[in-house]
Amino acid sequence: MSLLTELSVLVGSAFAAVGVDASLGSVVVSQRPDLAQFQCNGAMAGAKQLGKPPRDLADEVAKRVESDPRIRAVEVAGPGFLNIHVTDELLAQWMTSTAGDEHLGLYQSNDPMMVIVDYGGPNVAKDLHVGHLRPHVIGESLKRVYRAAGHDAKGDIHLGDFGLPMGQLIAAIAESHPDLPYFDEAATGPFPKESPVTVEDLQVLYPEASGRSKAEPEFQAKAQQATVELQAGRAGYVALWEHFRSVTLESLRAIYARLGVNFDLWLGEASTGDRLEPLVELLQERGVAVESEGAIVIHVTTDEDKKALPPLMLRNSRGGSTYATTDLATIQERVEEFHARAIVYIVDLRQSLHFEQVFRAARLGGIADDSVQLIHAGNGTVNGPDGKPFKTRDGGLPRLSGLLDETVALARTRLDENELALELPDDERDEVIRLVGMAALKYGELSNHRTTNYSFDIERFTQLQGKTGPYLQYVAVRAQSILNRAAEQGLEPGTFLPPSNDKERTLILSLLAWPEVVERTLETLSPNVIAEYTYELATAFNQFYDACHIMREADAAVQASWLGLVSVSRLVLVRALDLLTIEVPDRM
RNA sequence: GCCUUCGUAGCUCAGCUGGAUAGAGCAUCGGACUUCUAAUCCGACGGUCACAGGUUCGAAUCCUGUCGAAGGCGCCA
Numbered sequence: 249m250s251l252l253t254e255l256s257v258l259v260g261s262a263f264a265a266v267g268v269d270a271s272l273g274s275v276v277v278s279q280r281p282d283l284a285q286f287q288c289n290g291a292m293a294g295a296k297q298l299g300k301p302p303r304d305l306a307d308e309v310a311k312r313v314e315s316d317p318r319i320r321a322v323e324v325a326g327p328g329f330l331n332i333h334v335t336d337e338l339l340a341q342w343m344t345s346t347a348g349d350e351h352l353g354l355y356q357s358n359d360p361m362m363v364i365v366d367y368g369g370p371n372v373a374k375d376l377h378v379g380h381l382r383p384h385v386i387g388e389s390l391k392r393v394y395r396a397a398g399h400d401a402k403g404d405i406h407l408g409d410f411g412l413p414m415g416q417l418i419a420a421i422a423e424s425h426p427d428l429p430y431f432d433e434a435a436t437g438p439f440p441k442e443s444p445v446t447v448e449d450l451q452v453l454y455p456e457a458s459g460r461s462k463a464e465p466e467f468q469a470k471a472q473q474a475t476v477e478l479q480a481g482r483a484g485y486v487a488l489w490e491h492f493r494s495v496t497l498e499s500l501r502a503i504y505a506r507l508g509v510n511f512d513l514w515l516g517e518a519s520t521g522d523r524l525e526p527l528v529e530l531l532q533e534r535g536v537a538v539e540s541e542g543a544i545v546i547h548v549t550t551d552e553d554k555k556a557l558p559p560l561m562l563r564n565s566r567g568g569s570t571y572a573t574t575d576l577a578t579i580q581e582r583v584e585e586f587h588a589r590a591i592v593y594i595v596d597l598r599q600s601l602h603f604e605q606v607f608r609a610a611r612l613g614g615i616a617d618d619s620v621q622l623i624h625a626g627n628g629t630v631n632g633p634d635g636k637p638f639k640t641r642d643g644g645l646p647r648l649s650g651l652l653d654e655t656v657a658l659a660r661t662r663l664d665e666n667e668l669a670l671e672l673p674d675d676e677r678d679e680v681i682r683l684v685g686m687a688a689l690k691y692g693e694l695s696n697h698r699t700t701n702y703s704f705d706i707e708r709f710t711q712l713q714g715k716t717g718p719y720l721q722y723v724a725v726r727a728q729s730i731l732n733r734a735a736e737q738g739l740e741p742g743t744f745l746p747p748s749n750d751k752e753r754t755l756i757l758s759l760l761a762w763p764e765v766v767e768r769t770l771e772t773l774s775p776n777v778i779a780e781y782t783y784e785l786a787t788a789f790n791q792f793y794d795a796c797h798i799m800r801e802a803d804a805a806v807q808a809s810w811l812g813l814v815s816v817s818r819l820v821l822v823r824a825l826d827l828l829t830i831e832v833p834d835r836m
Numbered sequence: 837g838c839c840u841u842c843g844u845a846g847c848u849c850a851g852c853u854g855g856a857u858a859g860a861g862c863a864u865c866g867g868a869c870u871u872c873u874a875a876u877c878c879g880a881c882g883g884u885c886a887c888a889g890g891u892u893c894g895a896a897u898c899c900u901g902u903c904g905a906a907g908g909c910g911c912c913a
Contacts, residue, residue, distance in 0.1 A: 283856080599913090723875090726875090764852080780850065783861085
């Protein structure tokens, strides 16, 4: 329950009483704060149903609503807007219940779902680059939002550890180090525990091998052969592949620790290996998968399509699986083993067609029925500050780890320049700088809508003022600082009094809007809704802070109520930032 | 060629699924510190929402077309 729901119920019953649908009574935060706190636009639509002028209907509803003791005033404006003001007492009541609620008013789903959030998808042997930032941060955020709404969400890294690239690596190493035991066809193991290659080696090897594969048909054939044998379970190849996987994961874990990204499942494409054959057979039995031009495909076009979609390639003409196959098998795995009721993919929008094919195939083949939501929550691309695709001077993509270093270094420069946090011990200050850097980066990322192609401008993101991560951390820390100071004087947050000025009212209204913010984030699957909100809340708090000098307040009851406001403001802000994967230091 | 997404202030972006006078940040100009952390707050300037039609009480939002941008289009992932 939230204040908005309570009001919607009230206004809805008034609509029902005059003979139209109660759902017309949906109350939203006013778009004109100068005119009202809340508004309802239902009269315009309802008037059509009743065949009477909207203002007449609005007047009737207003009359019923304004007699309610919780309502201070209702006005009808324009074509039939209901402008609603609630009593200050109601606001105080809601602050009391919000402060006493461990979820701070957030709806907890009464039908919790198992949600698998698939984000990241880094590839074995490839370093993370700037482009990986988006899905990782958005995915981690959405996973937390699902949890905050009472769902059981798991993040799956879905490692790219399958297919031709693996064969290319094996073929390359077979050429450069033919004496290694992994290449003895008869060998069954055990093989050395130590990896023959480091992750750095792989990062050099992979682009080479991939390039050669395109240019040299002979090498390509070897790579394809190795891929097939690896998938068939040749012991030496499997052992070598496991090394690729483990050295890659080790380096990934380090960077995820810095980023604050946590996966619950460390599965990959290859973990579906045992499912591929039976899946293809099953889909053939069901008549969904058919032979075409030497391959096995699933036709996914429907009559409603303007243009035929390419069929999903289940097995290519060489007998190999594609990533469509593994993605389909992964859906099966998630449904059967994890009982997923929603699978959310945070993957580049450019893969839209692929997911459309896979989702349709999953429905057609009965892999996931309609009780399982399949969602491609695609993300846009990252551009450089010039608005063009992000590239380094040599044309490559900047490495993510380097980018993190750069960001933290810039955060340090900012703090140094402004002579901030100088009183902190060195190690604490270092940690603050790290958190400030990460906040800058993540807020810069998440304040954009998920689908936009945004300009990555670290100079702008690390600004300490304006709509940035560091600003939001600062506000939360400032709130904490007041609470600390109050506690030193033995002052505690107390009973919420009805607000006595507009800054206070605005702050309370902002705090009480939090449940709908999370709700809407879940509807749009875009964390920028929360990012936008944190800035609004922070601004409302700062205005309150500016207008109401808490420590200097003479009236002890008012002071205690204000301290309560500070406390809840800080809690909501910190919670909201946590959903954006942003951490707030104790002081800064 | 076909399909998809996008085009909002000088710059970077929001815009709560069709509502009132389209909002922020940055930049520019001006104001507020004997401070509960000024990393703040207040004000000013800045828009034919790419363009043209249409749908209706009402359109940045929905439909059609034009121009422009990015991306995708069976055996890579």
